[in-house]
Amino acid sequence: MSFSDKFHLRIPGPTPVPARVMQAMQKPMIGHRSGEASSLYLECSAKLKLVFGTKTDPLLLSSSGTGALEAAVVNTVSPGEEAVVVVTGAFGDRFAKIVQKYGITLHRLDLPWGKACDPDLLASFLRQHPAAKAVFFTYCETSTGVLNPVRELAQSVREHSDALVIADGVSCLGAVPCKMDEWGIDIMVTGSQKALMLPPGLAFAAVSQRAWKQIEQNPTPRFYLDLLAYRKNLEKETTPYTPALSLLYGLAEALAMLEEEGLPRVFARHERLKTMTRAGIKALGLELMTSDADASPTVTSVYGGREKWEAETLRKELRALGVGVAGGQQHLKGKIFRIGHMGYCDELDILTVLSALEIALIKTGVPVELGSGVKAAQEVMLHV
């Protein structure tokens, strides 16, 4: 049996929320225009700067990550203008869908799901589309576990185009380095329910001076997602609309936790979690979806479907054991499962998942040596 409240949530978001953060969210409500609320916004904004690697104040939106993706589109490019979207999976595809919805001319650079985008490939694509006003790509592609080389991609855009560089960091910011100012990224967005260890409901967007100029001139109608309103209100130490206060309380605490651990250590932990997970999966003879070079420190995709076992059956077995992993999206449905290892996740959590996975594999009739996946991960833990 397994206690239902001991469920090990190892999907790539929503991720588990630490008790400290849960507790912080219990504070009583306050007026959203009060001095107390202003202090909260400023505290969160200041600490978020380090996560984004920027000197500008990240803006706080009360929405899912998709709200921030849409904000990044509607604020920068207007109908009839051109945009390049790099699609390495379902969330690149979402950027493309938003771009199309708004009547923006879409130049779509599709890559095989599971592969990162090569900066040279983007460069040559940009040479074919010199009029693009913005280039959109994902940092971590949640649907495959690919980490795109955003630094190099940004450099490539800057060298070959005047387009804004816009990145979706929803499923990795806070777990991987980000120096958006230094790397030349114009807009970086993220959400609360991934590496930031919060429930869903908040999204963030940090915007460069260069992007603001384009945003100021963009006539696309927008209201709730109008970033200019967020900037104007942040100058007055407030938000344009009532923000999700309890999540902001939690955010301040989660950011304090990241500060205490120290961002370099946080990033190293996620690297270790990735390496442990991959070592375990390999030792069990399962097929990883991404190469070592392309793999994200936050989520690992594993191929099923082609062996004797089926990804969805395996997920059900894992669920019965008290471990939740995600399935595949779109054409990968039933073909892969995904292990989330970001945010409030440590080494023992990975050993737990791997040990449960071994049981689940045996139960679904896949012959694996019990303990072999765990052992491989332990070796990483001890020696890397």
Add this chain to the structure above:
Amino acid sequence: MSFSDKFHLRIPGPTPVPARVMQAMQKPMIGHRSGEASSLYLECSAKLKLVFGTKTDPLLLSSSGTGALEAAVVNTVSPGEEAVVVVTGAFGDRFAKIVQKYGITLHRLDLPWGKACDPDLLASFLRQHPAAKAVFFTYCETSTGVLNPVRELAQSVREHSDALVIADGVSCLGAVPCKMDEWGIDIMVTGSQKALMLPPGLAFAAVSQRAWKQIEQNPTPRFYLDLLAYRKNLEKETTPYTPALSLLYGLAEALAMLEEEGLPRVFARHERLKTMTRAGIKALGLELMTSDADASPTVTSVYGGREKWEAETLRKELRALGVGVAGGQQHLKGKIFRIGHMGYCDELDILTVLSALEIALIKTGVPVELGSGVKAAQEVMLHV
């Protein structure tokens, strides 16, 4: 002195969150596509139907109330089409701003702030604007404490126009009766942080069959706020984007509380809180902003500024005593203060506010008889 964590938040939202709801929000995260999450959406949706007075499933948006206001506009009327907006205060004005932002031809029916809209006046205004595709108005106008007669306004629209009837119930739904199906309201929206006793971050929209037809044909680009995406996903027992899960846990609990008390009793309680507040204010010789007929059961506005005392000074004194009331918005800034009495608010809370108000008035040099406001409210409590 006053304990800072005993602060009596009596603004018209965010409102205090009951301990039960706080506790419910502490549940661990779950996958937003899991069966558990589906049960949660369905439970909330079923209970919300009673609050809205509809047989359709209210849609769950993760945004502030303004997100839902914008959704009501962009989904129904397209650029170049006409809309009527009844403006009885700052939130009617917000509807008008959204309508203008989207290039919709605005016919604005302005009323003096503090007065409700007369259904006959709306009827004659509609005769001048027969091409309007939708009529927007607020149920409770938060900025003044006016409750518009939405039932009669809806009837007026239905008799004189084919326009959709769209109402903003953000600061009253859950505290006042709403029978949107019976009254002929096509879209009703509300938010979490008012009478529903939750932190901000969730908004809701219930939509009539008649409105869906117009929405299906509306070409206005929209993505995060596209109600069709919410309807399609609700049919699959899910939401299009990751919802604010912790707030949904809280919502289920808050709706259970409303069910236990019984909606007729909830409405009667709010009526009593209004009558007590108004009796107390009158007994203290202060001027109410609205007539008894136009007054909302959820918020009461009181004129300052014209006497020896000043609304903002009074608010500061109240704050020092541990009571938070709201100031005026737009041209009413510094001229009124507003007492919120909705959601998790009972009779003793009103006596507390009034007793603190008496102290604050004395401290700001306004001669009032101590206890006289409290007494008038107690009389209501005992005899009405």
